[in-house]
Amino acid sequence: MQKHQRGMTFIGLLCILALVGVVVYAGIRLAPIYLNYMKIARTMESVATEIKGENPDPAAIRALIDRHFTIDDPTGVEVKDIEITRDQDGVQMHVAYDDAVPYVANVSLSVHFDKTVKVR
Numbered sequence: 216m217q218k219h220q221r222g223m224t225f226i227g228l229l230c231i232l233a234l235v236g237v238v239v240y241a242g243i244r245l246a247p248i249y250l251n252y253m254k255i256a257r258t259m260e261s262v263a264t265e266i267k268g269e270n271p272d273p274a275a276i277r278a279l280i281d282r283h284f285t286i287d288d289p290t291g292v293e294v295k296d297i298e299i300t301r302d303q304d305g306v307q308m309h310v311a312y313d314d315a316v317p318y319v320a321n322v323s324l325s326v327h328f329d330k331t332v333k334v335r
Contacts, residue, residue, distance in 0.1 A: 245324055248314045251289050252328045258283040259297070259308050259332040266334055271306065273299040276334075280308075306334040 223231075262279045281294045291314050298309045308331070315325040 241318065241324060244316050244318055245326065248291075248316055248326060251291060251314070252330075254287045254289040255292055255310060255328075256330050256332075258287055258289070259310070259330060263308065263332045263334045266306075271334070273301075273306075276306065276308065304333065304335065308332045308334070 258280060262276060262283060265279060266276065276299050277294050277297075280297060284294060292310060292312055296310060296312065300307050300309070309329075311327070311329040313325060313327050315323045318324045
């Protein structure tokens with residue numbers, strides 16, 4: 216009678232650990248650029264709440280954003296990269312940018328960020 220093996224072989228375990236390692240390493244490499252995006256998004260949200268109810272001009276909004284950027288010091292985006300438009304609903308801030316981080320050798324991970332905040 217043959218015995219039926221149950222469970223995972225050592226080679227199967229190594230394959231699964233290698234795949235998990237690749238994903239975890241990508242997450243470690245991507246974490247700083249997502250934290251940077253969160254700084255930018257938090258800045259835009261806080262500027263929107265600071266000027267809420269007022270009828271600000273774009274220069275005042277840019278000055279507030281610049282003040283927040285001086286404190287938070289995000290990378291990859293300048294104050295001039297944030298588009299400020301006025302429409303019938305109010306003022307709108309929009310930023311869209313790409314960020315890349317090296318992964319392995321000549322392979323990079325690229326992420327596109329797009330954030331719009333309305334001021335009412």
